[in-house]
Amino acid sequence: MWVLSRACARTGEVPARTFPAVADMGPALVLGGNGVRRGLRNRTVILMGVVGPLVLGGVLALAFTGTGPKIDIVLVDLDDSSVSAGITRGLLEALGPDAQDGDSPVTLRTEPGVDSVEQARSALDAGDVSAAIVIPEGYGDSVTGEPEDLVVVGSADNTIGSAVAGGIARSVTARTDLQRSMVAGFVSAGLDPSGIEPGDLQQVVSTELTDFGFKFDAPLFLGPLSVFLFLGLGVNAKSLVRDRSIGILDRVRAAPISTRDVVLGAAITVMVTGIVAATLVVVLSTVVFGASWGRPLDVAVIMLAFVASVAGLLGLVVGLARTEAQADSWTNLMAFGFGVLAGSFFGGTTLPGLFGVIGNLTPNGAAMRALIEAGPGGEGLGGVWYLIVWMFAIGVVGVVVGGVMLNRRLR
Template sequence: MTALAVTRATVARVFRDRTALFFMVLLPVAIIVVIGVTVSGFDQFRVGLVPAARTGPVARELVSGLTGAPGLRTRTYDSAADARTALRRAELDAVVVVPDGLDAAVRDGRQVTVPVLVEPSGSAGHAAVSSVSAVVAGHAARLQAAAFAAGETGRSFDDALALARDTDRAASPITVRGETVNGRSDYLPLGYSYSTPTMLVLFVFINALAGGAAIVQTRRTGVYARALAAPVSARSLVLGETIAYLLLALVQSLLIVAIGALAFDVDWGDPLAAGVLVAVWALVGTGAGVLAGALFRTPEQVHAIGPALGIGLGMLGGCMWPLALVPDWLRTVGYAVPHAWAVEAWTTLLSRNGDLAAILRDLGVLAAFAAVLLTLASVFLRRRLTAGSGT
């Protein structure tokens, strides 16, 4: 019960400290929300649309199909010159120019070409052409069906086109699903699903280190010394502080997970595996934070060194960029820090549809990091407390 009393006192003290609360909870959440808004649509192709000068139902339907395509993020331009300028500035991946006289050409049975403009060196543009071609092909299929129906039944083209649209909506389409057997991806998903897991790994660790400043301040003010004068053992103090900082790390992790899932539709993979991974990483962060509180002499040292150390380890461990992109020697060095194993586990869950069994090796390594850090933190903090110096 004594350790739990220490835990309650520490948690209450942190939540009363507005500065600590801001840096531990509000700032990481604000940064992640900004990143989420910034990268929204990152997995879509940016396509400029230049409508025809004389539009009819056929041209309007083509524009509507391109605008509503899930893989395209479209923007309409008044002229082809403006769209070309945006393409040269890399504001767009491709430009679709709807030809003038499209409706008349279709009714006359003439072949129509829809120009798609891309930069020669832009790989995204050539990939965007495939998405645009799929939309245009579906539109062309309805036009062909309408032309056939008009010729066979004697209906007007507009009536036959309306019939083709109704038939297309009523029919059950045949979908093709591609699956790579034993496929592996070394990258997290694009967009917010990439930034959220890596930011969780980064911020939980950094804020745990920053939280060590509170332990240093408590030591310096003599609170621990007064507690030891009462019937409270050093072991209870260490255990209580460790549980408190573990709870804070878990709260921060769950907040990030909830914001990602509810606000940005992030899929965290297998729930059991994700939950275990979050808990183990919180233990790693807790061990690092309590160890920082035991080793540093002043809160200023923690604030100066802790964030820089956390960011450096995060960069080395793949929180800023995938380790698959760095040289082999740097990738090997990266796996010397726990961040790389955490990011690797998230990659397995989110990009390879892994489950708990698939990340057991990563969890085992992280658990070993946590055990070492927590053991060192306990030993050094107890020495600090029992030395009686308070510094």
């Protein structure tokens, strides 16, 4: 039996109610805060937002960066010409002094005891080097005659090292076509071809290493972070669908609030958890794995825009999904589809052609590109403003469209 207290009896007191105006964020903030609290309590925020990205990013970092196995490439000059000397010097200088003393994850060096293909193979078999790039005898003559390729000595036991060496060799060979004419010009003018500036080669090596994800390691963590944020988005979307099926959403909507507040509240949950997760991932990946993300302000703005776009996609999923299974399907599609398109699983390597363009339009692709272009040596936020606007636009449009769709369905 219930007991009515005196306080429960009608006193004529006017309840302290507020009626939300158009710009009143109160109900959405209440719902968003509730979502964050529940996420913290059932640990989905920590697991999906922090632990998952850090573990997966950490694995990628260990595999590809300085804390993992290093790639040691030896240059063997069998030509001993002024041309080969120029190429060797150019490649060695391209990676800077760290690349020759073992401090870099990729080492490119010459080894006095390795002067032939056989010796390179022996060193490779002994595990002393990861791969070798051999400049064959007569390569110098090829600049004025028939083209000749660099030789890569690799091993199936070290596919990454072989791939990196092969990439550098192919690019150098391709560049040699251009340089051939430059060197020919030097020779015909009676000048020493070893005076060729290594700038082109520096670009060759930098491009190759960036393509393999070595130079800029933030994508190693942004990729997993984006995948897990999408999966976390799914958790929130499913929660809303479940709320609808068991009547909680009816109870919420019976309060003086609008459906817009419901979607906005869920988006706020994703925003808050996403910002916390991104901050932790950036800080911890920098401290623990030495990841370089770029200038803090640039990173903060880009990550905010990225999280906003993910929150917007939540709105779309909520609007589209009629069942928990549908919410799951939509978010898995986004997490893995966008992940593949944007190269989230491959350290930021985008797909070629049209798929690459589409990948750059995805939230994680746009964020990845913004981080790379604004990152170390980049143009800063000024050069990527359109990507930031794009991500925020996804966020706003997603919430608005999702709210309209949900409202139509519910009413």
